[in-house]
Structures are given as C-alpha cells and as structure tokens.
Amino acid sequence: xxxxxxxxxxxxxxxxxxxxxxxxxxxxxxxxxxxxxxxxxxxxxxxxxxxxxxxxxxxxxxxxxxxxxxxxxxxxxxxxxxxxxxxxxxxxxxxxxxxxxxxxxxxxxxxxxxxxxxxxxxxxxxxxxxxxxxxxxxxxxxxxxxxxxxxxxxxxxxxxxxxxxxxxxxxxxxxxxxxxxxxxxxxxxxxxxxxxxxxxxxxxxxxxxxxxxxxxxxxxxxxxxxxxxxxxxxxxxxxxxxxxxxxxxxxxxxxxxxxxxxxxxxxxxxxxxxxxxxxxxxxxxxxxxxxxxxxxxxxxxxxxxxxxxxxxxxxxxxxxxxxxxxxxxxxxxxxxxxxxxxxxxxxxxxxxxxxxxxxxxxxxxxxxxxxxxxxxxxxxxxxxxxxxxxxxxxxxxxxxx
Amino acid sequence: xxxxxxxxxxxxxxxxxxxxxxxxxxxxxxxxxxxxxxxxxxxxxxxxxxxxxxxxxxxxxxxxxxxxxxxxxxxxxxxxxxxxxxxxxxxxxxxxxxxxxxxxxxxxxxxx
Numbered sequence: 001x002x003x004x005x006x007x008x009x010x011x012x013x014x015x016x017x018x019x020x021x022x023x024x025x026x027x028x029x030x031x032x033x034x035x036x037x038x039x040x041x042x043x044x045x046x047x048x049x050x051x052x053x054x055x056x057x058x059x060x061x062x063x064x065x066x067x068x069x070x071x072x073x074x075x076x077x078x079x080x081x082x083x084x085x086x087x088x089x090x091x092x093x094x095x096x097x098x099x100x101x102x103x104x105x106x107x108x109x110x111x112x113x114x115x116x117x118x119x120x121x122x123x124x125x126x127x128x129x130x131x132x133x134x135x136x137x138x139x140x141x142x143x144x145x146x147x148x149x150x151x152x153x154x155x156x157x158x159x160x161x162x163x164x165x166x167x168x169x170x171x172x173x174x175x176x177x178x179x180x181x182x183x184x185x186x187x188x189x190x191x192x193x194x195x196x197x198x199x200x201x202x203x204x205x206x207x208x209x210x211x212x213x214x215x216x217x218x219x220x221x222x223x224x225x226x227x228x229x230x231x232x233x234x235x236x237x238x239x240x241x242x243x244x245x246x247x248x249x250x251x252x253x254x255x256x257x258x259x260x261x262x263x264x265x266x267x268x269x270x271x272x273x274x275x276x277x278x279x280x281x282x283x284x285x286x287x288x289x290x291x292x293x294x295x296x297x298x299x300x301x302x303x304x305x306x307x308x309x310x311x312x313x314x315x316x317x318x319x320x321x322x323x324x325x326x327x328x329x330x331x332x333x334x335x336x337x338x339x340x341x342x343x344x345x346x347x348x349x350x351x352x353x354x355x356x357x358x359x360x361x362x363x364x365x366x367x368x369x370x371x372x373x374x375x376x377x378x379x380x381x382x383x384x385x386x387x388x389x390x391x392x393x394x395x396x397x398x399x400x401x
Numbered sequence: 402x403x404x405x406x407x408x409x410x411x412x413x414x415x416x417x418x419x420x421x422x423x424x425x426x427x428x429x430x431x432x433x434x435x436x437x438x439x440x441x442x443x444x445x446x447x448x449x450x451x452x453x454x455x456x457x458x459x460x461x462x463x464x465x466x467x468x469x470x471x472x473x474x475x476x477x478x479x480x481x482x483x484x485x486x487x488x489x490x491x492x493x494x495x496x497x498x499x500x501x502x503x504x505x506x507x508x509x510x511x512x513x
C-alpha cells in the first residue's frame with residue numbers, strides 16, 4: 001500500500017467517505033462524490049491492500065462533478081486541486097487513516113493520464129490545471145455566462161479589473177510602509193500571472209516579485225522581509241476567506257468581523273458571485289505558509305450572504321485604529337490611514353470629538369469609533385469617540401482626551 | 402454471450418478470487434443487489450486502455466482476457482449516466498474460470 005510522505009493526521013479529516021454519486025464503477029466505486037461532515041469531496045481510488053482501500057480525496061462541488069460528468073474537464077484537472085487528502089478506509093468507507101498533502105506530491109503514476117475525460121466518448125480535453133506547483137493565489141470564476149470557448153470582452157475586462165484590484169488590496173497593506181508612494185510600490189513589485197485559462201476564467205498569480213532594477217536604491221529594501229510579508233498577507237487572506245466561507249456555508253452570521261479581517265470580507269464579497277453575476281461559482285486557492293487551507297468555494301447563494309454581511313458590517317459602529325495623515329482645520333475633519341492601508345475621512349459628530357481635534361498632528365496614532373460609510377473615493381467614519389493611542393514617532397499615549 | 406471479456410487481476414496470474422463477486426466474497430458494496438453478484442468486465446481492449454488512462458489503479462494491475470460462450474454465463478449492459486459502456490457478467494458457478502483466462506496486458510511501468 002502506498003503511504004504518503006507527509007505527516008499522518010492525528011484525527012482523520014472525515015469519519016466516512018460514503019459515496020453519494022458514483023462516477024466510475026468497476027466491481028466497486030472507484031471514483032465517487034462524497035459529502036463529508038465539512039464539505040463535498042471527490043474520491044479517487046489509488047490503491048488497496050488486504051481489505052483496506054486508499055483514496056485520493058479533493059474538495060469538490062456540484063459544478064465540478066457536473067463538469068467531470070459532461071467531459072468539460074479531464075479527470076486529472078478535477079483532481080488537481082492545490083490540496084488533497086490521502087485516506088485509507090475499510091470496505092464500509094470508514095476512514096481509518098488520513099494524510100493532508102499538496103496534490104503536487106502525489107506521484108503522476110497514481111493519477112489519471114493528462115487530458116482524458118472520464119467517459120471515453122468525450123475523448124481528450126484540454127487541461128486547465130496542471131499538477132505542477134500550485135499557484136501563489138488562484139481566482140477561478142466559473143459557470144453561468146462564462147463558457148470554455150468564448151468569453152464576452154466586457155465580462156473578461158470586468159473580471160480582470162476586479163481580480164486586479166483585489167490582488168493589490170491583498171498585498172499592498174503588507175508592504176506599503178516599505179515604499180515612499182503607492183506608485184513606487186507598484187513600479188517595483190511585479191505580480192507574475194500564469195497564462196489565463198478560459199474554463200471559465202482562471203487567473204493564477206505567482207508570488208509578487210521585487211524588480212530590483214526599477215529601484216533607485218536597492219539596498220534600502222530588505223527583499224527577504226518583503227517576501228515574508230507578501231507570504232504572510234497571502235496566508236492571512238486565504239485563512240480569513242476560508243473562515244468566512246465556512247461560517248456562511250454553515251449558515252452562521254458574520255457578526256464579529258474585526259477591523260483586521262474587514263478588508264478580506266470586502267474583497268471576498270466583491271469577488272463572490274451573486275444571482276446577477278456573469279459567473280455562479282468562485283474558487284479561491286493558493287499557497288500558505290504552513291497551514292492547509294482547502295479550496296474555497298463560493299456559489300451565488302453564499303455570495304449574496306457575503307454581500308449582505310459586508311453591508312451589515314459597514315452599517316455597524318466600528319472602531320478603527322490608524323495614523324493621522326492629514327488634518328483639515330477648515331472642515332474640522334482629519335484623515336487616518338489604517339494598518340490595512342485604507343484611508344478614512346473622520347468627521348466628528350459630537351461636540352467632545354470636535355474639541356479633541358485641536359491637539360492632533362500628522363503622525364498621531366488614534367483609535368476612532370463611529371458609523372462607517374463606504375464611499376467610492378475614500379470611506380468616511382462619523383466619529384463619536386476619539387482616543388489618542390500614540391504620539392508621532394511611536395510614543396504611546398494612554399490618555400483618553 | 403460468445404466473445405472475449407477482460408478482467409483486472411489481483412496478482413500476476415488469474416486466480417479464483419479474481420472471478421468472485423463482492424457478494425460471494427462477502428464484501429460490502431454499493432449499487433443494485435443483482436450487480437453485487439456479478440463481475441464488472443470490459444468487452445474491448447479500447448475500453449481497457451481508456452480505463453487505465455483514467456483510473457491509474459488499473460495501470461498497476463495485470464489485465465487478463467478470456468473467451469466465453471453462453472455456457473459460461475450471461476452478460477448484461479449495466480450502464481450508468483457516467484459509464485454508458487459498463488457491463489456486468491454473471492458466471493456459471495460450476496465452471497472454473499481460471500484456466501479460461503490469460504494475461505494480455507501487464508502493468509504499465511511507472512514513468513519518471
């Protein structure tokens with residue numbers, strides 16, 4: 001029996017892999033979907049020995065299964081998710097042992113041949129994923145108006161624009177302070193993109209790379225530190241996006257979104273499909289630093305819930321910390337920049353706050369509470385409580401004015 | 402049925418267990434009851450080749466074929482939505498199938 005090289009999970013990821021739909025049968029189900037306690041899976045038998053069956057298990061969806069059945073994607077493409085499990089079961093499909101693995105660590109000899117559709121009549125189909133190294137981050141827009149052969153230009157542009165804005169929003173906060181301006185940051189940090197695939201639209205990026213040749217003073221930037229920040233930002237995004245999608249899947253309410261996670265909710269709710277989208281499924285996956293995060297699947301129903309949660313979070317009174325970057329004496333407002341690199345116009349709504357503005361100077365660290373209003377150019381907070389948490393230069397200030 | 406059927410073997414040569422159904426071996430299985438008493442078979446080399454392309458599991462198995470007549474058993478096309486070409490064979494339990502079969506396709510060597 002083949003044994004994966006990774007560490008065995010102390011507790012198998014699922015109790016049972018009961019087949020819910022058998023896609024390939026030969027004396028027994030060899031390829032089937034199974035609804036585990038946590039998510040739907042696709043199970044592919046890879047080995048057996050003395051009553052123990054071994055399966056490669058990947059996270060799945062109704063859409064993926066349909067595509068496999070209709071020969072829209074090869075079986076290899078369906079199994080080539082960034083993350084998988086190897087599960088050993090008894091003949092009742094009870095999982096006895098399991099290992100979490102990167103799919104790229106599965107020997108090709110244990111996987112379907114490239115390009116083969118499940119049904120012989122469907123012939124050879126073009127691969128959309130490859131079992132080479134997983135992309136740093138992958139955004140996969142699927143279904144509805146999107147199809148394999150043609151993609152309307154306006155939809156393509158919209159999706160690329162949304163992906164572009166979201167990708168920068170994920171990484172910019174992590175490294176913004178290392179650059180003098182955002183323009184400089186975007187000039188020096190390149191985000192390599194893999195060949196986009198029209199099935200429906202797959203946008204995969206590699207880890208952003210620093211273009212040293214574009215820098216005036218390369219020694220000023222610690223490349224290793226910058227790369228570590230980018231990896232951390234990607235991991236943070238994937239972790240929080242996965243948590244958010246799980247909560248929504250389980251019918252939970254997103255009522256405790258912290259300011260740190262708010263941006264992820266904003267990005268995911270922006271990318272997620274809704275009933276009115278050109279696509280009806282979004283798959284997000286990518287590489288993380290050390291934790292396993294399954295592919296995040298967001299359908300239109302979940303997308304609607306996410307947008308609702310985002311709007312509700314916007315309407316809630318929020319407490320935001322940041323640094324004062326601009327003060328307008330004329331309008332009695334000030335602008336703060338958060339650690340997530342978001343600039344927010346703060347408007348005092350009480351006499352107390354109005355009086356507190358006078359000692360503020362650029363660089364003062366503050367914590368503001370109030371009603372959040374999302375705006376196209378710069379969001380606004382109607383501030384009812386203002387606390388100064390640090391003076392310019394990082395000196396802490398406990399005093400509440 | 403009069404013709405050739407193909408089976409995947411557990412070992413390097415045909416053995417009685419290779420022709421025993423899940424029901425005979427008392428192994429739990431899913432699907433219709435009557436199918437549990439039969440054996441999944443392929444009817445052509447093309448079907449075997451395709452099966453080996455999609456189910457890597459079969460690439461590591463020896464494939465044997467045997468010539469059968471109506472005296473040996475009965476066959477039925479048992480398609481499902483995903484496998485229109487799936488066939489189930491119910492053998493005559495009084496006949497020893499081992500001598501009828503010979504290996505025609507050895508395991509595919511793993512490349513790379």
